[in-house]
Amino acid sequence: MKILFRTIPLVALLSIGSSSLVYAVDDVAATKHNLSSTQTDKVNNLSTEATAFVCGFCHSPHTETGGPAPLWNRGSSAATYTMYSSATMDMTIAGAPASISLACLTCHDGTVGFDQLINGAGSGNYVAAGADQGWTFNLNGVPTTDTMPTGVTNLGNVLTGDHPISVTYDPTQDTAFQSVASVQAALQLYGAGSDQVECASCHNPHEATNPTFLRVGIDTLCTTCHIK
Ligand code: HEC
């Protein structure tokens, strides 16, 4: 079998990434987001050819149009979510998780298999809705099904106990917040207006220098946005 991933688009993907200063130091292979067969403590029963491509669990050079994150290679979750709500919130929260957060939830709501891929390994293995590759996983040395095991990394679909996501960052609604520009300089806001707080505003899925993939240290993360 040939390896699926063609050289030119992958090189292009990598060079776009490395033009960013933050991305230049990322090393996803050294994190818990490396689900490939190079991580023998996490994954078993996988052919090296099929799964040596670390990025392929999330991205493919050829995949659906307009997935939740760039070149997204994962089947979507069918879950409906209950969003955070509180009487003291001033900003607008969407009725459902948007784009980048849905991408995380394709693993972290616990309903979609890690191996539910749109463009699976090998020639002609393209299924627009995503297809179960039939691989088995061995998370942290514990054999598991192919979905997120119960525990703190499985957020489920009730997000009322999780920091608000898909909320429009707007300090004019609440003066106890830093300026949009200062947040954008340190973290990442998403959406057409570059003003949406999503999972990946706080977490960088590619790098775990800071524990739990945080974009900045836990000592300064909260006050990068909140004036408290
Ligand atoms: C566990 C899932 C996951 C894996 C594995 C993964 N990514 Fe990503 N990637 C994401 C998500 C989610 C986003 C969108 C959020 C963001 O902006 O970082 C993203 C965004 C990107 C972007 C655009 C934004 C940026 O940071 O430049 C590039 C380029 C990228 N990934 C490349 C890669 C490459 C190359 C690999 C393999 C070495 C890889 N990714 C592995 C989840 C993943």
Ligand code: HEC
């Ligand atoms: C391909 C599936 C997949 C996707 C997509 C994914 N993750 Fe994960 N993530 C995992 C797995 C597997 C673990 C390890 C879980 C465990 O050991 O319990 C993990 C662990 C984590 C952890 C805990 C790390 C630690 O050290 O305890 C965080 C935080 C996290 N992911 C955030 C995210 C965010 C934010 C996104 C989207 C930007 C995302 N993940 C997308 C599979 C995924």
Ligand code: HEC
């Ligand atoms: C406002 C910032 C912020 C947002 C938004 C956010 N997180 Fe987190 N997340 C954190 C912090 C901080 C921690 C580490 C908490 C700790 O050290 O106990 C964390 C921890 C986690 C963990 C690991 C829990 C553990 O203790 O091992 C996972 C998994 C996770 N986040 C996933 C997500 C997902 C998925 C989303 C979107 C649905 C999300 N996060 C949105 C800040 C955020």
Ligand code: HEC
């Ligand atoms: C990327 C910016 C950002 C970061 C980083 C961030 N927050 Fe928030 N946080 C927000 C926004 C925006 C809201 C919604 C505020 C509103 O509507 O009034 C919010 C809401 C909250 C709320 C709910 C307030 C309410 O009225 O119900 C709490 C509590 C909170 N954040 C705590 C934290 C903590 C603790 C951290 C660090 C782990 C953190 N936040 C990091 C942007 C952020």
